[in-house]
Amino acid sequence: MRDWFPELAQREIQRQAEFACVEVFDELSSTSDYALANMAAYDDRMPALFVARQQTKGRGRGTRSWFAGDGALTFSALLAKADTPIPPQDWPRSSLMAGVAMCQTLEQYVDAEMLKVKWPNDVYLAGRKVCGILVEKRELAEPVMCLGVGVNVNNSLEHAPHDVQQKAIALTDVTHQEHFLPEILLEFLIRYRALSRDCASSLEPLLPFWREHCLLTGRQIETVQGGQQVAGECHGIDASGALLVQTSAGQRQIVSGEIVRW
Numbered sequence: 001m002r003d004w005f006p007e008l009a010q011r012e013i014q015r016q017a018e019f020a021c022v023e024v025f026d027e028l029s030s031t032s033d034y035a036l037a038n039m040a041a042y043d044d045r046m047p048a049l050f051v052a053r054q055q056t057k058g059r060g061r062g063t064r065s066w067f068a069g070d071g072a073l074t075f076s077a078l079l080a081k082a083d084t085p086i087p088p089q090d091w092p093r094s095s096l097m098a099g100v101a102m103c104q105t106l107e108q109y110v111d112a113e114m115l116k117v118k119w120p121n122d123v124y125l126a127g128r129k130v131c132g133i134l135v136e137k138r139e140l141a142e143p144v145m146c147l148g149v150g151v152n153v154n155n156s157l158e159h160a161p162h163d164v165q166q167k168a169i170a171l172t173d174v175t176h177q178e179h180f181l182p183e184i185l186l187e188f189l190i191r192y193r194a195l196s197r198d199c200a201s202s203l204e205p206l207l208p209f210w211r212e213h214c215l216l217t218g219r220q221i222e223t224v225q226g227g228q229q230v231a232g233e234c235h236g237i238d239a240s241g242a243l244l245v246q247t248s249a250g251q252r253q254i255v256s257g258e259i260v261r262w
Contacts, residue, residue: 004053009182013049017189019077020045029057031076032134032148039078039144046144047083051075051185055150071154071170073181077147077189085200088143092256093241095121095135097199098147100209101192102131105184106151110174116215119234119243119259123151124215128169149188154178204239211236216262221245225257234262 005024014022021042028034031050035042042048055074081088099121106115106125116124123131131151138144152170160168171179198205211217216234223230223245232247242253 005051005182009180009186013182013186013189016186017049017193019047019049019189022049022051025050025052027054027056028052030055030148031074032136032146033057035076035078035146035148036136036138039138039140042078046078046080048078049075049189050077069155071156071172072150073153073184074150075185076149079145079147081142084145085197087200088137088145091137091143091145092120092135093199093203094145094147094196095133096203096206096210096237096241097195098133098135098149098192099123099131100206100213101188101195102133102149102151103213104191104209105188106130106171108187109171109179112213114174115213117210117213118215118262119237120241125169125171126174128165128167130169130171147192151184153181153184202239203237203241207237207239216243216259219262221259222261223254223257223259225254229260230254230257231261 002024010022010024013019031052035048035050052074054070086094099117102123103115103117106123110125114126118124121133122129131149134148136146152168154170154172156170156172157165157168158173195206214236217236219234221231221234230245230247230252232245232252235244235246235251237243238253242255245252245254
């Protein structure tokens, strides 16, 4: 008997979120690493979902790591071209949709004003990071997308080192309750699927929500893209998902890169 993720919940997620299979593990080094290493085994069982109670070597963007202890919700989804209405060339947009879907999901538990999205897809709660998202693409005969998500839910950070507390937070630190992880996962997957349909050709339907929840709008930021630095005031995003930065030389569209100051 798996108390934290009952088989009934597993079957309901498979049915309601329309996954061919849902695999649940007590521990993995990384759900995304596992998914990508075993793509061939799930070739005829996509979309496939992988959930881990503990993740010991989770990955973020670049070389960053994401350690998730007991009580966090960590999962990855393998999606083939037929499993999403978004064309493969636009799969990077999925990270923005996933960030908004998680923000909308967590709004069911806390005041919406406490939640923000930081371009392209980090979710912040009460000014600290609560969720990280990584979208990866594998160019095979048929391309495959891996959507990896880690969200701090029941893994309270109240007793974490001070520097960690300044940067990260868990849902339970705000609600002072323990939450049922499968419920949050299902809510996210349903919302992500709906956003994927609505935003298949453009992120225009996403913009009203983004404007209300953008963490960076109005801030002086600095980005690095291919060794080039761009600094200026953030003006949100456009319908392609590009970050808009008003510089001294005019407005710039940042389509990829890292925000190093904000």
